[in-house]
Amino acid sequence: MSSVKTLFEPKTVLLIGSSKIKEKVGLASPRLFKDVTYNMKRFFKGRTYVLDLEGKIGASSLNELTETPELAVVMLPPGKSLVYIEKCAAFGVKTFVIITGGYRDEQRQQLLRVKEDYGVRVLGPNTVMGVINTANGLNTTFEKGVLPRRGNIAFISQSGGVGACLLDLACFYGLGVSKMAFMGDKIDLDDVDLIQYLREDEETRVICLYMEGVKNGRQFIKEARKTVEKKPILVLKGGITQESAHRAKSHTGSITGSDEVFDAAFKKAGIIRVEDVEELLNAALALSKQPPMLGDNVAIVSNVGGPAILAADAVERSKLKMAKLSEETKSRIERLYPGVDATNPIDLIADARSDRFGKVLDFVLADENVDGVLVINMLKSCFFEPEDAKVIPKVAAKYPNKPVVDVPAGGEDFELVYKVIGDSPIPLYNLPEKGVKALKALRLYGKILGKRQGG
Amino acid sequence: MSSVKTLFEPKTVLLIGSSKIKEKVGLASPRLFKDVTYNMKRFFKGRTYVLDLEGKIGASSLNELTETPELAVVMLPPGKSLVYIEKCAAFGVKTFVIITGGYRDEQRQQLLRVKEDYGVRVLGPNTVMGVINTANGLNTTFEKGVLPRRGNIAFISQSGGVGACLLDLACFYGLGVSKMAFMGDKIDLDDVDLIQYLREDEETRVICLYMEGVKNGRQFIKEARKTVEKKPILVLKGGITQESAHRAKSHTGSITGSDEVFDAAFKKAGIIRVEDVEELLNAALALSKQPPMLGDNVAIVSNVGGPAILAADAVERSKLKMAKLSEETKSRIERLYPGVDATNPIDLIADARSDRFGKVLDFVLADENVDGVLVINMLKSCFFEPEDAKVIPKVAAKYPNKPVVDVPAGGEDFELVYKVIGDSPIPLYNLPEKGVKALKALRLYGKILGKRQGG
Numbered sequence A, B: 001m002s003s004v005k006t007l008f009e010p011k012t013v014l015l016i017g018s019s020k021i022k023e024k025v026g027l028a029s030p031r032l033f034k035d036v037t038y039n040m041k042r043f044f045k046g047r048t049y050v051l052d053l054e055g056k057i058g059a060s061s062l063n064e065l066t067e068t069p070e071l072a073v074v075m076l077p078p079g080k081s082l083v084y085i086e087k088c089a090a091f092g093v094k095t096f097v098i099i100t101g102g103y104r105d106e107q108r109q110q111l112l113r114v115k116e117d118y119g120v121r122v123l124g125p126n127t128v129m130g131v132i133n134t135a136n137g138l139n140t141t142f143e144k145g146v147l148p149r150r151g152n153i154a155f156i157s158q159s160g161g162v163g164a165c166l167l168d169l170a171c172f173y174g175l176g177v178s179k180m181a182f183m184g185d186k187i188d189l190d191d192v193d194l195i196q197y198l199r200e201d202e203e204t205r206v207i208c209l210y211m212e213g214v215k216n217g218r219q220f221i222k223e224a225r226k227t228v229e230k231k232p233i234l235v236l237k238g239g240i241t242q243e244s245a246h247r248a249k250s251h252t253g254s255i256t257g258s259d260e261v262f263d264a265a266f267k268k269a270g271i272i273r274v275e276d277v278e279e280l281l282n283a284a285l286a287l288s289k290q291p292p293m294l295g296d297n298v299a300i301v302s303n304v305g306g307p308a309i310l311a312a313d314a315v316e317r318s319k320l321k322m323a324k325l326s327e328e329t330k331s332r333i334e335r336l337y338p339g340v341d342a343t344n345p346i347d348l349i350a351d352a353r354s355d356r357f358g359k360v361l362d363f364v365l366a367d368e369n370v371d372g373v374l375v376i377n378m379l380k381s382c383f384f385e386p387e388d389a390k391v392i393p394k395v396a397a398k399y400p401n402k403p404v405v406d407v408p409a410g411g412e413d414f415e416l417v418y419k420v421i422g423d424s425p426i427p428l429y430n431l432p433e434k435g436v437k438a439l440k441a442l443r444l445y446g447k448i449l450g451k452r453q454g455g
Helices: A005-008 A032-045 A078-091 A105-118 A161-172 A190-198 A216-229 A241-250 A259-269 A277-289 A307-316 A326-336 A354-366 A385-395 A411-421 A432-454 B004-009 B028-044 B079-093 B105-118 B162-173 B190-199 B219-230 B240-250 B261-267 B275-289 B306-318 B325-335 B352-367 B386-396 B412-421 B432-453
Strands: A010-017 A047-051 A071-074 A095-098 A121-123 A131-133 A150-157 A176-180 A205-212 A233-237 A272-274 A297-302 A370-375 A404-406 B012-017 B049-053 B073-075 B097-098 B121-123 B131-133 B150-157 B177-182 B206-211 B231-238 B271-275 B298-300 B372-376 B404-407
Touching: A005 A095, A005 A121, A005 A131, A005 A176, A005 A190, A010 A032, A010 A078, A010 B079, A032 A047, A071 A078, A078 A095, A078 A105, A078 A241, A105 A121, A150 A161, A150 A190, A150 A259, A150 A277, A150 B131, A161 A277, A161 B306, A161 B412, A190 A205, A190 A216, A190 A241, A205 A277, A216 A233, A216 A259, A233 A259, A233 A277, A233 A411, A259 A272, A272 A277, A272 A432, A277 A432, A277 B432, A297 A307, A297 A354, A307 A370, A307 A432, A307 B162, A326 A354, A326 B097, A354 A370, A370 A432, A385 A411, A404 A432, A411 B162, A432 B275, B004 B097, B004 B131, B004 B177, B004 B190, B004 B352, B012 B028, B012 B079, B028 B049, B073 B079, B079 B097, B079 B105, B105 B121, B150 B162, B150 B190, B150 B275, B162 B177, B162 B206, B162 B275, B190 B206, B190 B219, B206 B275, B219 B231, B219 B261, B219 B432, B231 B261, B231 B275, B261 B271, B271 B275, B275 B432, B298 B306, B298 B352, B306 B432, B325 B352, B352 B372, B352 B386, B372 B432, B386 B404, B386 B412, B404 B432
Parallel strands: A010 A047, A010 A071, A071 A095, A095 A121, A150 A176, A150 A205, A205 A233, A233 A272, A297 A370, A370 A404, B012 B049, B012 B073, B073 B097, B097 B121, B150 B177, B150 B206, B206 B231, B231 B271, B298 B372, B372 B404
Antiparallel strands: A131 A176, B131 B177
């Protein structure tokens, strides 16, 4: 079993901390120790051992353990960490997650020596949140009782803070997560190792990456290229400016290059770059549920005029195209619904219900001039009822090679429709512009796959 | 009393509809009539009269009314609408809201003749949602039981759908609204009339406008220029492309010009243009609560590294500047908190609580190199508690000329902090990039005011 596999799929985990030590910098504290222990005991389906330096919780020495744990989670300040990591390595532990930070350079060197001497692998230090695997309940975060829903989106974050933000949003919006890993200072395990593992992970369909810098750019590109043939990679890159790069350097010790260099590298690797956290999550949702889009032509089917116009504007801005519907499609629509002007964007009018949405969506998806469809179904100012939304996944399922996204625009309207079809394969967005960006991500992945397939 | 004043502040309102007629196009239906009646009776603090063509609800003829209503809300198909509008005008009604649409050209002409003959004013037709005034409970929408919270943001929307989306989002996020008006086909009352009114409206601090086209561009610019000296105007323009302009034309009969022409006109008028609905709401929230930003220099005070880096990136992208803190400010921070690197963006480290946030925010706001501050206070991966957020409005209040926005990044974290300081003068955003865009809007308004003051 590879060490990265142990990182996510250990059978036995040892938590090492102190119910007394509290550091000013680096996060080591009794509270951290207690909350990680709580989460592991509550969620983890394997065996959890606890080693407290004060002997108050669990064991007080490794000799008390009845077996050698596969993974150790370290929550001590640097000096004490090093002592215990070496002890554990000598005891047979193969993989380490170091939650705490604050390592000085000589301490990093010492950590690398232990790693070399014992052939162990290390995530961190300064991972802050460590790892999550929703399949086996592994959860080394200190957010008491928080575990995202099981699903097929994997997150790798260099930053604990961005990772925590992604975790919080994923939980809040019910996004399905396979794995999360917070890399921190990346002294050993890094993007390359994790991408290699996630490429083969059957639970993962989309890989999301927040990075501030990369150690071995060439290898990263190589692994990414290989991966995107099987599943898409989305990247959010932090530290594009001098100021933020300065902070990234002190934050996770990243060596950062110019933003243009990264941009070119991502393109070469077939990685889809996003600009912010929201775009990352929205694109991941689309890619986790829908097929890649094989052409640029978007049709918009809406029960309101204004939001459809905004969607058409967004199609233009994102360099997709408004599909030109065939005459046959137009006449099929207009024959059945004389009040409807079947020019794309199609306005079904405020009184459209399930039947009109279903039939028109079917006509439009059957049109070979259409590569993907954005549906807008508002409730407010319309006669549409949440239950009517069921027709969308039903019709979309007939066309497995054309992506469909749905926009029940608004706040409450979105929630009401989400309750009905939120678990379906149709991704939902609360505003037209977000739905268009989602289609754009599906189109980008279609292009990436096309390039690969074509050579 | 001007007719636009009657539109928003009538003492008596007449609702005209039919408990029987249902049209295929144009929204006239018993359901619409019933739901608008429900809302008016539930919310409106003035007197509501109802006239049902079938005589089932309220009066069946104008002669049964004991007084002349100031405002009539018309929910009939075009032909019947025209008959009753003329009857009402002859009866002394001065202002009309026409909810329903579907008017042919000759019916529009007829409507204009009635308007001229009797000197009445008309909002619509095809307004779909009509008007809302949270101060007197006037609510001609057919969203049963829905009324936004009273506040100081006014919305004018040419589209019922976009307006409904704004209404739904405003309610969902608890945004404070003064007035809403849905203009529909703008046969008479338009952006110019409404802006004139809102300029003098003491309940309104920010004006938000969704438009697809404008009738009298020169007058619009003139009125807007005059208005922005008193309060900011935000505009979202729909129909930037050929396709969407086509739809806008059939949607609300707009004559649209090229997008560049609009862009230049907005600049000339001192109007702040936004790109999507979310940006509109986020900017409105900032402008409704915070002072304009008088320079470009942003300081970021955060308890997490990664999100602060993303915020710094967003500052760069939005063409603001990262403030260079004075040596004095830096040493004040580092003397008190030796673990903190006081280079902007300032990372207070994950264990920062109320006290550290408050002191550092105070030092930073006192620095003359700083024009505005973005605070990031995450809960997840940090020791910050929701109650700690109270220190932010408290310290910010000491510096009334420097805007402060707060980013409790995430989903649940945002909600928890919102519960504590959501009603304070500090606008909250769930992601760093949105907070930066909010500061950008405050900066743009600062520039607009500067230009005006300087001549």
